[in-house]
Amino acid sequence: MSQYPTISEQLDDVETARTEGRRKMEWARQHMPILNALREEFERDRPFEGQRIGMAMHVEAKTANLVELLADGGAEVAITGCNPLSTHDDVSAALDTHENITSYAKRGVDDDEYYEAIEAVVDIDPTVTVDDGMDMVAAIHEDRPDLIDTIVGGCEETTTGVHRLRAMDADGALEYPVFAVNDTPMKRLFDNVHGTGESSLATIAMTTNLSYAGKNVVVAGYGDCGRGVAKKASGQNANVIVTEVEPRHALEAHMEGYDVMPMAEAAEVGDVFITVTGNRDVITREDFERMNDGVLLANAGHFDIEIDLDALSDLAVDQYEARDGVEAYELEDGRRLNVLAEGRLVNLASPIALGHPVEVMDQSFGVQAVCVRELVENGDAYDAGVHDVPDELDREVAEIKLAAEGVEFDSLTDAQTEYMGSWQHGT
Structure with a gap:
């Protein structure tokens, strides 16, 4: 394990911070029906047992619920921030109390500390990466290429990260599969716009x-x-x-x-x-x-x-x-x-920033969660490079959300499905 200090080792009044961080997380969790539905599945099935997940994300209350969801599904998780100013220290401290989570994220770090924390996460030898901006993928390829053979895949949250990954892929430098979570309809149409x-x-x-x-x-x-x-x-x-x-x-x-x-x-x-x-x-x-x-x-x-x-x-x-x-x-x-x-x-x-609305991030993080599940269950099916998220995973998250909202919708009939898939029907 890395010698870089965890958030709990860096705060003076860590117990107060943990209490406040947990309060923020619980408020967000009340409004995240997708993650709550997946939590029931993951706690029952433990799909991530034996997996080590390295994360570089904006560490605040909504993200924290995704992190705990993965840990409650059996994974060992280490996380740090993906921006020097976006971490909520109290939330980071609350995460650090979970027996399967180590948090190195702290607000206001300088450039050296920022990258040292990423190195500390990489030191768990992750089998899955979850990134927002691609800094962790870059660190692994540049500094720890020895880990690549044991990484089943990764997920990228944001537009900038996907752009960087596609450029890396075009150069033939991306050596494990990564899902472009940013590009799915459930992310792009809601998270990016709203x-x-x-x-x-x-x-x-x-x-x-x-x-x-x-x-x-x-x-x-x-x-x-x-x-x-x-x-x-x-x-x-x-x-x-x-x-x-x-x-x-x-x-x-x-x-x-x-x-x-x-x-x-x-x-x-x-x-x-x-x-x-x-x-x-x-x-x-x-x-x-x-x-x-x-x-x-x-x-x-x-x-x-x-x-x-x-x-x-x-x-x-x-x-x-x-x-x-x-x-x-x-x-x-x-x-x-x-x-x-x-x-x-x-x-x-910003000092008072809270990030995207809770309901929006519930959708985006729901896609992240099912993508991690897909990598763990079917990672061998994906070659190195950037991959679109399978449409059935995106639809799964949408259906969970609609069910939680009590919204019903139509389905195609067999005849309609056959018609849409045929080239033989003319005027």
């Missing part, structure tokens, strides 16, 4: 105590997450401007009724800027030079590279904390540009 949209806007509003009504909200990127941010901002009476590099997404945003323009133009009129691209240098020095006094800059992508903070620091003559979670950069001409959550994931890294 989860990112609602949680990002709510966190920005609570952090700043400002309204969106009548403001120009610039959404950089119109993928699933950007679509959700734009939709929710419009619903709060903002004037939404979209910037894009993909022509079809730009056209989609235009036909949804949003103003579409280059960032250089949006920079001159925007009041709130929210990046949702997963790419770097989305807002740059040239954009800062055009912005109005008092703008808000927030990132709802994954890593803290979408807003060029180095360039902003170079431009600033003063830098100070204007409000908890808001860093003001004062420029030579007196303009102040306000960066939320250090440019990191605003809905998870």
Whole structure:
């Protein structure tokens, strides 16, 4: 076992933290019917007996219920954070009390500590990995390739991680199978659209105590997450401007009724800027030079590279904390540009951030859980590389949710099924 300290070894008042963390987890659990249904199955069948699961995730109450679900299914689990500012220390401490869970996640670590904690998780010699951003997969391939032969597979939670994995796969460098959980309908249609949209806007509003009504909200990127941010901002009476590099997404945003323009133009009129691209240098020095006094800059992508903070620091003559979670950069001409959550994931890294709504993450984590089960039961069927989640697993999670909500739906008749699968029926 690693010598890196667990969260319980790092906190002064660990018992108080554990109590508060458990309270948060129990509240979330009341509103997670999918995980509760799977918990009954996993506690009965113990599908993960003998498995070691390494996880790098946003460690907060909803994630914690997924972690305990896997541990209650028989797995030994080690977990750390996937973002230096997204961990809730009390939840991490509560997880660390479970006999099958070791948590190394702590909020506010520096870069060295962040990667040391990932190394500590890898030291359990995982047979399954569960990632949010692909940092654990990268660490295993770079530092512990000796483990790859004993890893049955992995799951990746988020858009940025899937992009990185597909690039790794295209280079022939990904040496075990990983499910692209982010790309399933149950994740993409709900987590990305409703989860990112609602949680990002709510966190920005609570952090700043400002309204969106009548403001120009610039959404950089119109993928699933950007679509959700734009939709929710419009619903709060903002004037939404979209910037894009993909022509079809730009056209989609235009036909949804949003103003579409280059960032250089949006920079001159925007009041709130929210990046949702997963790419770097989305807002740059040239954009800062055009912005109005008092703008808000927030990132709802994954890593803290979408807003060029180095360039902003170079431009600033003063830098100070204007409000908890808001860093003001004062420029030579007196303009102040306000960066939320250090440019990191605003809905998870702000001081008051709670992440996506519980019901949304119940769906996403339900998909994660059944994907881990699939890897353990049928991992030999998957070659190294990125794999789409089998549709029947995604449907299983949807059906559990509908049953919990008391919603009934139709099924195809045999004749309809035969018709849909045939090429011989013409006009």
